[in-house]
Amino acid sequence: MPQSSGTVSAAAGRGKVLVAVDFGTTFTSVAYAHTAEAAGPHLLMSWGEGGDNTEGQVPTVLRYDNGEMSGPYVWGYRAQRWAQQSERIHEWFKLGLCDDFEERRARESELAKLYDSKTAKPPVKGEDCEKLVRDYLVGIKQAVDKKLGADEQVAAMERLYIITVPALWDYSEQEKTRTCAERADMGKGSEITLIPESEAAGIWAIKNMPSIEEGDAFVVCDAGGGTVDLTSFRVKSLSKNRRQCELVGAGAGSGGLCGSIFLNRIFEKYLEEKLQDYPSWDPDFMIDALGAFETRIKPNFSGRNRDAHFIRIQGLKPSPRHGIKKNFLELTDDELRVNVFDIVINKIRVLVRDQIKHTEGSVKEVVLAGGFGRNPYLKRRLQNLDCVVRQGIKVSEFEDSATAIVKGAVTASLYGLERATVAFDGAFNFMSTRRVGVVSRKAGRHYGTWGYDDYKDGDPIEKKYGALDDGLAVSRKANMMRRERRDDGVKVARMHWFAKMNDDIPNGEPQYYPYEKIAKVIPGKKAHEVCLIDIPIFVCEKRNPPEYRNDPNAWKITDFSLDLQGLTIPTIPHNGGRTRFYKANFEIEMILEATSLTFCGVYGRNTPDERRCPAKKVSFK
Structure with missing residues (x-):
């Protein structure tokens, strides 16, 4: 019996559908859950116009009929079929959203230099990239x-x-993903939530890894197709039924361009070199070889198989010295291990080793996520790392590693929605019993500003500044124990890093850093004009930030100006009262969330004279 419209309307009021999209470099997955039922998350297994394949992932590729970027197009498995016919299509276009960072990673990646794609069109950036993503x-x-x-x-x-967005991208670049989703009609503003991929994986680990307990630190290694990204977490609290959990960051994230797609490219190059003098080789044979490698060999490779791998390629003529029998190509585990797998896995081992080293406290477990996360050989090679053996660290993988991130994203969004919900809609709501989320994270960079400070023994001579005629100085309040020198003496432009890499920053909670603006009173000039507070905010991604201004390792990401017009600014005496200076106490407010970072200048917080000036939008370029 068909339902009445009233029944449908009532059902619609009983909850929401949360749809998570793990927008990956090489593959994308989708999961969804209804807030009005306790089941889920559910994986999307059908892709409509993206192809008839019933898989939990779909290729992140596009192909336009005109061969460029306009007009009718196909995507997913349908686009991939054109690549299998040696036509160049749009691949890896996600990375163009954060071209500065990803270009830097590509320059630092030996694999990206040596093994480029033979089926990808040239990379795009800017508006062209955003169109592809949309x-x-x-x-x-x-x-x-x-x-x-x-x-x-x-x-x-x-x-x-x-x-989902890469945790290592800066916040303005992550926001581009939201813009593209809005243009794809997925919603507007708060209807679209961004979540770092690593945090989604960490949340899913808590649900599925019973060995992880309260107080434990663990590392998530997201071994995807294009990139490998790592993040460290510590379990702050965990209920017995594991439905309520709070995670905190335990180390800055890291990563590199060494995903499993490079195995395909290395394998292809190895075969070309191995068979370069095989007279009967047809380039079309490579399609069958790559297909067998992708579906059979790569996912299950252990490095211990005594039996050879046979790839059926119709038309091959026997050649014993090339390992070719009639219609079959023979490859041993040893040759694949040395010539293909070790080239990539050795890169991943270095990343995991360094992430463990820079994680606060003892690491109990390394959890493998991503499509390559279930590879037996990768797991074994990580288990054999010296630091893993020495510290007794467990290495485990998700049973559903390829889709762990998208499922974790749904779980995390349930937690976030529960926190934001203030009105009961009359429906059964299970979110209050499934609170899993990240409550604090490690600062992945240093954040600071600069000010004139007294020249000290040990400061470089070339950093000296002469006496400041107007006595302007900005100094960290915590450093005010020394005698101030305002209108004479020698100064140095020193950096003050108020939030340092690996500092614990509570999620979404304002952090306040106190500063003082000192300015000499100038007769005939208004106080707010003399005491205008102009503060630039700098960032540094090196572990040891520079001490002085104008260092290329630190660059400005935003700034603000605090105008104190209309307020009474206190003054302090100097030189026995013969000279007076304005002294304006203010704070730099910083709010760090999973996918956003904001700054604000605050004067007189929690007083009738409170004045706030938000900084410009943060940009890491």
């Missing part, structure tokens, strides 16, 4: 609409999207 997400949304629209009750529910 078009791809349109395809994803259409597939979601087709699946969820088949159920009348579900189709009537409000739909909220969650998009």
